Amino acid sequence: MTSNFSLLPTGPLLEGRVALVTGGASGVGLGMATAMARYGASVVLACLRTETGEPAAATLREAGLDVRCIRCDVTVTDDVFNVIATTVEEFGRLDCLIHNAVAGTFTGAGPLTGASLDGWRMLVASSLRASFDCARAGHAALRKAKGSLVLLTSAAGMEGSAAIPLYGVVKAAQRTLGKGLAAEWGPDGIRVNSVAPLALTPAFDTAIAADPSLIKRLEASTPLGRIGDPVEDIGPVAVFLASDLSRHVTGQTLVVDGGGFRGL
Amino acid sequence: MIRTLLVGAGAFVDALCEGLEAQGHVVAVVVPSRKPSAEVTPYDLDTPATGLNVAAELLGYPNLVIHVPAVPAGPTAVINQTVEDWIAACEAPLDEAVAVVRSVQPLLAGRSPAMGGRLVWVLPTTALSGSAGFVATGAACEGIRALAKGTAKQWGADGATTSVLVVDPGVFFAGCEAPLTEGMRDPALASLGRVGDPVSDLAPLLDLLSDPRAAFTTGGTIVADGGTWMAL
Numbered sequence: 001m002t003s004n005f006s007l008l009p010t011g012p013l014l015e016g017r018v019a020l021v022t023g024g025a026s027g028v029g030l031g032m033a034t035a036m037a038r039y040g041a042s043v044v045l046a047c048l049r050t051e052t053g054e055p056a057a058a059t060l061r062e063a064g065l066d067v068r069c070i071r072c073d074v075t076v077t078d079d080v081f082n083v084i085a086t087t088v089e090e091f092g093r094l095d096c097l098i099h100n101a102v103a104g105t106f107t108g109a110g111p112l113t114g115a116s117l118d119g120w121r122m123l124v125a126s127s128l129r130a131s132f133d134c135a136r137a138g139h140a141a142l143r144k145a146k147g148s149l150v151l152l153t154s155a156a157g158m159e160g161s162a163a164i165p166l167y168g169v170v171k172a173a174q175r176t177l178g179k180g181l182a183a184e185w186g187p188d189g190i191r192v193n194s195v196a197p198l199a200l201t202p203a204f205d206t207a208i209a210a211d212p213s214l215i216k217r218l219e220a221s222t223p224l225g226r227i228g229d230p231v232e233d234i235g236p237v238a239v240f241l242a243s244d245l246s247r248h249v250t251g252q253t254l255v256v257d258g259g260g261f262r263g264l
Numbered sequence: 265m266i267r268t269l270l271v272g273a274g275a276f277v278d279a280l281c282e283g284l285e286a287q288g289h290v291v292a293v294v295v296p297s298r299k300p301s302a303e304v305t306p307y308d309l310d311t312p313a314t315g316l317n318v319a320a321e322l323l324g325y326p327n328l329v330i331h332v333p334a335v336p337a338g339p340t341a342v343i344n345q346t347v348e349d350w351i352a353a354c355e356a357p358l359d360e361a362v363a364v365v366r367s368v369q370p371l372l373a374g375r376s377p378a379m380g381g382r383l384v385w386v387l388p389t390t391a392l393s394g395s396a397g398f399v400a401t402g403a404a405c406e407g408i409r410a411l412a413k414g415t416a417k418q419w420g421a422d423g424a425t426t427s428v429l430v431v432d433p434g435v436f437f438a439g440c441e442a443p444l445t446e447g448m449r450d451p452a453l454a455s456l457g458r459v460g461d462p463v464s465d466l467a468p469l470l471d472l473l474s475d476p477r478a479a480f481t482t483g484g485t486i487v488a489d490g491g492t493w494m495a496l
Contacts, residue, residue: 173406
C-alpha cells in the first residue's frame with residue numbers, strides 16, 4: 001500500500017489561512033488564536049470587549065503575528081454576520097471559524113428549580129443561537145475554502161453537571177449540533193468538530209475563587225497531573241483542526257483535559 | 265397503580281398513552297403550549313407548572329412523568345432555517361424540558377424511591393448521532409440528555425430519578441409525511457428487523473422504568489430502536 005503522507009503539509013501549517021475566534025480576547029479563545037497565528041494564520045479575535053481584545057491583539061502583533069481584533073457581541077445576530085463579512089472582505093477568505101464565546105456559565109448555576117432564567121437565556125444566546133448564527137454566516141466562506149468549523153464543548157455536556165447543569169445542557173447541544181453539521185456539510189468539504197478543553201483561564205479562576213480546593217481535586221483526577229495551558233496545550237488542537245492534518249476528521253469531539261474525562 | 269403524567273402531543277404521544285394504559289397506568293396527558301416568537305427564549309419556563317399541577321391534582325401524585333418534546337418532523341438544512349425555524353427545533357424544546365424539570369421537581373422529589381418519582385424523556389436517536397437535516401433537533405435532544413444527567417445528580421438525594429429512552433427517528437416522527445433523511449425508517453438497519461412499535465415495544469419499557477425495582481438506575485440512556493444504533 002502506497003503512503004500518501006507526502007500529501008500532508010510539512011511547512012508552516014496555516015500559512016495563508018485565515019481564522020476567526022469568537023471570545024478570542026482571553027482564555028482558551030486567545031490560546032487557540034495565538035497558536036494558530038504562530039503557525040502562520042492571520043487571525044481575527046472577535047471580542048465583546050475591545051478594551052481587552054485590542055491589547056491582546058497588539059501584544060501578538062508585537063511578537064510578529066498577524067492578529068487583529070474586531071468587536072462582536074455573539075448574542076447579536078448582526079454582529080456575527082458583520083464580523084465574518086468583515087473578515088472575508090479584509091482578508092479575502094475564511095478557513096477556520098471557532099465559536100468559543102460563552103456567557104452565563106455561572107449565573108445559570110445551582111439547583112434547577114432556582115436557576116436564574118437570565119443566566120439560562122444568556123447561555124442559550126451565547127452558545128446555541130450564536131452557533132446557529134456562526135454556521136449560517138460562515139457557511140459560504142468555509143465552503144469556498146474547504147474550511148473547518150470548531151465548536152467549544154465541555155465534559156459537563158457529556159456527563160452532566162450538578163453544579164452547572166444548564167451549562168452542561170448547552171454544551172451537549174453544541175456537540176450534537178456539530179455532529180449534525182458535519183453530516184450536513186460534509187458534501188461541501190467543510191469539516192465540523194468540537195473541542196472540550198480544561199485549561200487555566202479567567203473562567204477557571206472564577207471557579208477556583210469560589211472553591212479553592214477545586215484545582216487540587218482536578219489535578220488529582222487528571223492522569224497527566226495538571227490543568228492545561230490555553231496556548232501550549234489547547235492551542236495545538238486548534239492548529240490541527242484548522243490544518244490539512246485533520247482533513248479526514250469531522251463530526252468528532254476532542255477532549256483536551258489531560259485525561260480527566262475518558263467517557264467517550 | 266402507576267400514575268403517569270405524559271407531557272407532549274401528536275401521534276407518537278397518543279400511541280405511548282395507549283401503550284401505557286394497556287400496561288395498567290392511569291395517564292394524564294399534558295399538552296404544552298408555545299407562543300411563536302423570535303425572542304431568544306420564547307417559552308415561559310414557569311407556566312407549565314400550572315398544567316402539570318392541575319393534572320397532578322386530578323391524578324394524584326405521579327409515579328412517572330414522561331416528556332416527549334415537540335420538534336419539527338421534517339428535515340431542514342441549517343442554512344435554509346429561519347430564526348423561527350431554529351427556535352422551534354432547538355431552543356423551544358430545550359426551554360420546554362427545563363420548564364418540565366422545574367415544574368415536576370416538587371411532584372417527584374423528596375419521596376421514597378419505592379414510591380416512584382421518576383422523570384423520563386423520550387427522544388430520537390438523532391440526539392446521539394446528529395443528522396443532516398435535523399441539526400437543530402439533534403442539538404436540542406442531546407441538550408435534554410445532559411439535562412437528564414444534571415437533574416439526576418441534583419435529585420439523587422431526594423430519591424427522584426431520571427432516564428432517557430431514545431428511539432428510532434422514524435418512530436418518533438410518526439405521522440410525519442415529510443421525507444426523512446437516508447437511513448431513517450429503514451427496518452433493514454435494525455438488528456431485530458424492525459424499528460419498534462410505541463404500544464407494544466416502547467410503552468412496556470417505560471412501564472419497566474416506573475417500577476420500584478428500577479429505582480437504582482438514574483441519569484442513564486436506554487436505546488430502544490431494535491438495534492440500529494449501538495455506539496453507546
